Amino acid sequence: MAANLLFKGGKVVTTESTYRADVAVKGEKIVEIGTSLKAGAETEVVDCRGKLVLPGAIDAHTHLAMPFGGTITSDDYEAGTRSAACGGTTTVFDFILQDFKEPFPKAIKRRDKLASEQAVVDYSFHLAVKDVSNGLLNTMEEAVAMGVPSFKVFMVYDFGVTDGVFYQTLEHSKKIGALIAVHAENNEMVNFLTAKYLSEGKTSAWYHYMSRPEFVEGEADVRAIQWAKSLNAALYIVHLANAQGAAAVTQARAEGYPVFAETCPQYLNFTSDVYKRKDGAHFVCSPPIKNKASQRALWDALKRGDIQTVATDHCPFLKSEKKWGAKDFTKIPNGCAGVENMYPYMLSEANRGHITFNKAVEVCSTNVAKIFGLDHLKGAIEAGRDADIVVYDAKKRFTVTNRAMHGSTDHTIWEGAELKGYPEATYSRGNLVYREGKFYGKKGAGRFIKCKPIKLTSPELNDNK
Numbered sequence: 001m002a003a004n005l006l007f008k009g010g011k012v013v014t015t016e017s018t019y020r021a022d023v024a025v026k027g028e029k030i031v032e033i034g035t036s037l038k039a040g041a042e043t044e045v046v047d048c049r050g051k052l053v054l055p056g057a058i059d060a061h062t063h064l065a066m067p068f069g070g071t072i073t074s075d076d077y078e079a080g081t082r083s084a085a086c087g088g089t090t091t092v093f094d095f096i097l098q099d100f101k102e103p104f105p106k107a108i109k110r111r112d113k114l115a116s117e118q119a120v121v122d123y124s125f126h127l128a129v130k131d132v133s134n135g136l137l138n139t140m141e142e143a144v145a146m147g148v149p150s151f152k153v154f155m156v157y158d159f160g161v162t163d164g165v166f167y168q169t170l171e172h173s174k175k176i177g178a179l180i181a182v183h184a185e186n187n188e189m190v191n192f193l194t195a196k197y198l199s200e201g202k203t204s205a206w207y208h209y210m211s212r213p214e215f216v217e218g219e220a221d222v223r224a225i226q227w228a229k230s231l232n233a234a235l236y237i238v239h240l241a242n243a244q245g246a247a248a249v250t251q252a253r254a255e256g257y258p259v260f261a262e263t264c265p266q267y268l269n270f271t272s273d274v275y276k277r278k279d280g281a282h283f284v285c286s287p288p289i290k291n292k293a294s295q296r297a298l299w300d301a302l303k304r305g306d307i308q309t310v311a312t313d314h315c316p317f318l319k320s321e322k323k324w325g326a327k328d329f330t331k332i333p334n335g336c337a338g339v340e341n342m343y344p345y346m347l348s349e350a351n352r353g354h355i356t357f358n359k360a361v362e363v364c365s366t367n368v369a370k371i372f373g374l375d376h377l378k379g380a381i382e383a384g385r386d387a388d389i390v391v392y393d394a395k396k397r398f399t400v401t402n403r404a405m406h407g408s409t410d411h412t413i414w415e416g417a418e419l420k421g422y423p424e425a426t427y428s429r430g431n432l433v434y435r436e437g438k439f440y441g442k443k444g445a446g447r448f449i450k451c452k453p454i455k456l457t458s459p460e461l462n463d464n465k
C-alpha cells in the first residue's frame with residue numbers, strides 16, 4: 001500500500017525544462033509540485049538533494065515469456081518487469097502473439113491472466129497480428145475497446161502477413177482508433193540471401209547481418225510508408241535500425257504524414273562489427289544492428305524529433321539457446337535482453353552531453369505515453385498522473401554486468417558498458433520497487449493499463465524541432 005511521499009529538494013525533468021521542485025505523492029498519485037512543500041505527519045520524505053526526479057520510463061517493446069525461435073524467451077512477466085523496475089522502467093508494453101484463428105480479445109485475456117499474476121510494475125499490450133481471415137479483422141475493434149489499440153504486423157518470419165493483409169489492417173485501423181506498427185524487412189531478400197550464404201558454407205553470426213543488410217530493411221520501410229501515405233493512415237515503425245528508413249520517415253513527416261518511429265539502444269550503441277565477435281550470436285536480433293552510417297542517422301533523427309521513441313525490443317534467450325546457431329546462424333533465436341539497460345543508457349548519454357535529459361525523458365517516457373494513449377496516467381511528473389518516479393544520481397558511475405541485473409537471463413550484450421549516472425530509486429504508483437541495487441517490489445502488484453483509442457492524424461510529436 002503506497003504511503004504519502006514527499007520527494008524533496010531534487011530537480012524535476014520534463015520534456016521542456018529542468019527545474020528545482022518538490023513532488024508530493026498521495027497514495028498512488030502525484031498530487032502537487034512546488035517549492036518548499038511541507039511534509040505532513042504521515043508523510044515519508046525522500047531526500048532528492050543533488051538528484052534528478054524523472055518520470056518512470058515506458059518500454060514500448062518487450063517480449064516476455066514469448067514462444068519464439070524454437071523456445072520461449074527467458075524472462076517471464078515477473079523477471080522481465082523486475083528487471084524493468086531496477087532500470088527505472090515502470091510500464092512495459094508486451095507483445096501478444098495472436099494464435100492463428102484466435103480472436104484478438106481472446107488473445108488479450110489469455111496473456112493478461114499470466115501478466116496480472118506476475119508483473120511487478122504496470123503493463124499494457126500490443127497485439128502481434130497473424131490472422132485476420134474469417135471475420136478476425138473485425139475483432140480488432142473489441143481489442144481497442146478493451147484498451148489495446150496497437151497492432152504490429154510483421155513483413156518477415158514464417159507468421160508474417162502478406163502485403164495485402166498489412167494494407168487491410170492499415171485501412172481498418174483508421175476506422176477504429178487503432179495504430180498499426182510494422183516490423184519492416186524484405187522477406188524475399190532475407191530468404192534469398194540466407195539460402196545463398198548457407199549454400200556457400202557461410203554460417204557464422206556475421207551472415208545474419210549480411211543476409212539482412214541496410215537495404216533489406218530500408219526498402220521495406222519505404223514500401224510500408226508508401227502504403228500508409230496512400231491511406232493517410234498512421235504508421236509506427238518498430239525497432240528502426242537503418243539510415244534509409246530514417247530518411248523515409250523524416251520525409252514523410254515533413255510532408256505532414258502521421259508516420260512515427262522507434263529505435264532501440266542496441267542500434268544506437270553498437271555497430272554490425274559485433275557480429276564478428278566470438279559472442280556475435282548474443283547480438284543476433286532482427287533487424288540486425290547496422291553500420292556506423294546508420295547509427296549516426298538514427299541519432300540525428302532522434303535529435304531532430306523524427307524518431308520519437310526509444311524502446312528495448314527486450315527478447316532474451318539463454319546462452320545455451322544462442323549456441324544452437326554455432327554452425328548455422330539461422331538457428332540462433334533472434335533477440336537480446338535490454339529492459340534494465342534502456343533508461344540508464346539513454347540517461348547516461350544525456351549525462352555525457354550527447355542529448356539533453358529532457359530528450360531522454362521525451363523518447364523513453366513522455367512520447368510513448370502520448371503515442372500509445374496512456375498520457376492521462378503515465379509519462380510525466382505532473383499532478384494527477386501516477387507516481388511512477390525515478391530518482392536519478394547523475395554522479396554515480398555504474399558498470400553493467402549480468403550479475404548486477406535482475407532478470408532471469410544469463411548474459412547481457414551490455415556487459416562492461418560504463419554508464420555515467422544511474423537510477424538510485426524507482427517508485428511504481430507510489431510504491432518503492434528499487435533502491436541502490438535492490439529490488440523491493442511485489443509479484444502481481446503490476447496492473448494492466450488500459451490505453452485510449454489512438455488517433456494520430458498529423459506528426460504533432462514533431463513540434464520540438
Ligand code: URP
Nearest residue numbers: 183285286313315334335
Ligand atoms: O530479434 C528480435 N527483434 N526478436 C523479437 C521479435 C521482433 O521482431 O520484434
Ligand code: ZN
Nearest residue numbers: 183238239286
Ligand atoms: Zn520485430
Ligand code: ZN
Nearest residue numbers: 061063313315
Ligand atoms: Zn520485438
